[in-house]
Amino acid sequence: xxxxxxxxxxxxxxxxxxxxxxxxxxxxxxxxxxxxxxxxxxxxxxxxxxxxxxxxxxxxxxxxxxxxxxxxxxxxxxxxxxxxxxxxxxxxxxxxxxxxxxxxxxxxxxxxxxxxxxxxxxxxxxxxxxxxxxxxxxxxxxxxxxxxxxxxxxxxxxxxxxxxxxxxxxxxxxxxxxxxxxxxxxxxxxxxxxxxxxxxxxxxxxxxxxxxxxxxxxxxxxxxxxxxxxxxxxxxxxxxxxxxxxxxxxxxxxxxxxxxxxxxxxxxxxxxxxxxxxxxxxxxxxxxxxxxxxxxxxxxxxxxxxxxxxxxxxxxxxxxxxxxxxxxxxxxxxxxxxxxxxxxxxxxxxxxxxxxxxxxxxxxxxxxxxxxxxxxxxxxxxxxxxxxxx
Ligand code: KIV
Ligand code: ZN
Numbered sequence: 001x002x003x004x005x006x007x008x009x010x011x012x013x014x015x016x017x018x019x020x021x022x023x024x025x026x027x028x029x030x031x032x033x034x035x036x037x038x039x040x041x042x043x044x045x046x047x048x049x050x051x052x053x054x055x056x057x058x059x060x061x062x063x064x065x066x067x068x069x070x071x072x073x074x075x076x077x078x079x080x081x082x083x084x085x086x087x088x089x090x091x092x093x094x095x096x097x098x099x100x101x102x103x104x105x106x107x108x109x110x111x112x113x114x115x116x117x118x119x120x121x122x123x124x125x126x127x128x129x130x131x132x133x134x135x136x137x138x139x140x141x142x143x144x145x146x147x148x149x150x151x152x153x154x155x156x157x158x159x160x161x162x163x164x165x166x167x168x169x170x171x172x173x174x175x176x177x178x179x180x181x182x183x184x185x186x187x188x189x190x191x192x193x194x195x196x197x198x199x200x201x202x203x204x205x206x207x208x209x210x211x212x213x214x215x216x217x218x219x220x221x222x223x224x225x226x227x228x229x230x231x232x233x234x235x236x237x238x239x240x241x242x243x244x245x246x247x248x249x250x251x252x253x254x255x256x257x258x259x260x261x262x263x264x265x266x267x268x269x270x271x272x273x274x275x276x277x278x279x280x281x282x283x284x285x286x287x288x289x290x291x292x293x294x295x296x297x298x299x300x301x302x303x304x305x306x307x308x309x310x311x312x313x314x315x316x317x318x319x320x321x322x323x324x325x326x327x328x329x330x331x332x333x334x335x336x337x338x339x340x341x342x343x344x345x346x347x348x349x350x351x352x353x354x355x356x357x358x359x360x361x362x363x364x365x366x367x368x369x370x371x372x373x374x375x376x377x378x379x380x381x382x383x384x385x386x387x388x389x390x
Contacts, residue, residue: 005262006229034066043069049085049089060087072141073098076100077100078122096138097140098141172203210240215247231245250290268321270323302340309339309340345360360383
């Protein structure tokens with residue numbers, strides 16, 4: 001399979017920071033950006049420079065200090081936003097301005113109070129202004145906000161016009177997480193096949209998770225031809241959040257048979273990045289969160305534990321080491337069997353005769369029927385409590 005590169009655009013520091021209750025300091029944002037650079041992110045959206053002095057400073061410092069990822073600022077399609085974004089970015093090496101305007105009728109009527117023609121003109125002028133102000137140094141990304149609910153023919157007109165004006169990346173956001181995977185696939189394919197100059201730009205998608213479909217929609221878009229996916233670490237973001245970076249990246253890796261693309265993400269940095277973002281944002285990770293949740297590599301039932309100890313692939317489709325963890329977690333509980341119990345004792349350096357092993361296992365099962373999870377200290381107490389020679 002001839003694989004094309006899939007660009008990973010991380011917006012943890014912009015859309016992710018829009019999570020209710022999250023407020024990162026400039027230093028914390030720089031720390032996360034450096035970890036995102038280690039992770040191999042192609043484009044880091046560092047903030048929305050015009051929105052506050054702190055956001056401006058975060059974009060400025062990240063643009064200056066991050067060398068191996070493109071650094072980006074969001075800007076509405078208005079002059080002040082674009083000039084401010086450029087001021088924040090100009091000391092950087094590889095930089096991008098991400099300008100946007102809403103294109104759905106509902107947003108045009110109630111939010112912007114603008115006609116379709118006027119919005120198209122604003123979009124084109126914004127793209128031209130970025131080129132002019134940065135003298136071609138800033139890459140240009142254009143987003144048609146609420147593209148998911150935008151009339152498709154009009155959306156294609158807007159996309160064609162901004163490409164003609166010089167946009168290198170055209171982002172199709174499902175701003176309110178309304179799309180359904182096969183419908184989203186058709187939409188991206190339609191854009192690819194009906195915008196005359198689409199080959200001059202990269203198609204990007206930005207999916208929100210209101211119906212729990214952000215990852216599925218992003219992956220379907222890749223199948224249809226999108227070559228940039230926008231996402232956040234742990235899927236944080238407005239309302240139900242954005243497509244989770246770790247889910248998109250690991251799905252592309254684990255099911256490489258399904259996608260003709262590769263990413264440059266160093267997946268062994270995923271767990272560390274996830275923990276850092278959780279700690280600094282205060283947004284806890286659910287135990288059952290795919291890839292990075294506490295239980296993602298934990299096996300509780302005896303049948304599963306036996307299988308995994310014999311051959312991990314019986315119940316694991318990826319290895320913990322793929323995301324930077326050392327090993328799967330065998331959780332001892334009431335469903336655990338002799339295999340897991342023996343392995344745990346070996347790890348603790350405990351050797352028992354076959355009779356004592358059976359006695360200890362019986363005690364462990366009794367305790368496990370009353371207690372949810374069994375810790376090392378519980379086992380130590382069981383071993384200490386065995387009578388006579390061990
Ligand atoms: O969800 C959205 O539409 C956005 C845009 C600014 C890209 O975040
Ligand atoms: Zn968004």
